[in-house]
Amino acid sequence: MTAARPGRVAVFGDIGGHVDELYTELVRLGADPDSLDFPDDLTVVQVGDLVHRGPDSAGVLQLVHQIRTDQPDRWFQLAGNHEAQYLEPTPRFDWPETLDSESTDLLRHWWVIGAMTPAAAIVTPEGEWLATHAGLTEGFWKRSLSGPASATEAAEALNAMVGSDREPLVFRAGSMLTGAVDLAAGPLWAEAGSELLASWQGDPSIMPFSQVHGHSSVIDWRSHRFLAESRTLTRTSFDPGRRHVTTRVGSQLVVGIDPVLGRRAGFGWAPLVLQRASVVVPGRIGRGHG
Ligand SMILES: [Mn+2]
Structure with missing residues (x-):
């Protein structure tokens, strides 16, 4: 378990191969333009889909790898369905791009050592947030995780699936892959409106923590x-x-932050910045394999 000191936690949505956009936002948050050293109060959580679509997926991975090597425990990486294309065993989808072998090896390495996880919890004085790529549906929360009461427990249960015989559950598909709406779609695949948010509408008061996710949005910008x-x-x-x-959702919030950068970006977007916050990633250290 890793907990950074309380400060600003910037949660980045899908970067999708846009290395220049990522660099610009990090500098805007106070990172050094040359070294990318973070200011003392800054920690990043990135919700996955670092790669594909934009101009330089390998460049994004190299930038993130450099930051994480130079400044351990300042960048927490989650897995998206695009990273999952390169992991085993996951549902594959048709995509016109394939990462180079160095990029593929880095993603697999992060996954097996627990440096890229399904979930992170962000603890603030106002309450806890669960960060996943696509959001935690009510059905998955109840049936696959047995209804954890805190974001830290939910992240712990999700991350503990990796390397266990329950790992395929992490990649449980949803309508974006199968065409059929699933109110228990998995945290890498749930569609924001029809699955994630619809799933909690039966009884919104039971969602026990706030959530932040990327992957899809209830608006086409x-x-x-x-x-x-x-x-x-x-x-x-x-x-x-x-x-x-x-x-x-009840007394909690669900914040979608996928900027949908597409192929060319060229518009305003920003990470979600939580104040006086710290990041907890259960299972990140000492999982004992890889
Ligand atoms: Mn996605």
Whole structure:
């Protein structure tokens, strides 16, 4: 278990191969433009999908690898479905790009040593947040994790699946892969509106912690088309300057931060910055294999 000291925790959405966008945001947060040394109060959680789509996936991985080597325990990496393309055993999807062998080896290495995990918890004075790539659906929380009461316990249960015979559950698909809506879709695949948010609408009061996720969004930022049912949208606010979507679920929040950078980016976006926060990644150290 790793806990960084309390400070600013910047949660980055899907980078998708946009190394220049990532660099610019880190410098905006106070990282040194040359060394990328972080200011003392800054820790990063990245929710996966570092790679694919944009111009330089290998460059993104090299940048992240350099930061993590130079500054241990300042960058916590989660796995997205695009990283999972290179892990075993996972559902594969058709994608026109393939990473080079160095990039592939790095992702597999991170996974087996626990340096890239399904989940992290972020602890703040106001409460706990669970960070995953796609969000934790109510069905997965209840049936696959037995309903953990805190984000730290949820992250612990998710991360403990890796390297166990339950590991395939981490990659449980959802409608984006199968076409069929699944209110127990897994934390790397749940679709934001129809699966993640819809799953908690039966009884929103039972979601025990807030969540932050990437992967998909209840708004198409280009067309401004909404991709969720009206009872979700009435509880949702949009921050187009940062490309954040915040939905109230009972007394908790679900914040979607996938900026949908696409192939060319070229618009404003930002990580979600939580104050007086610390990151807890159960299972990250001492898992004993790899
Ligand atoms: Mn994704």
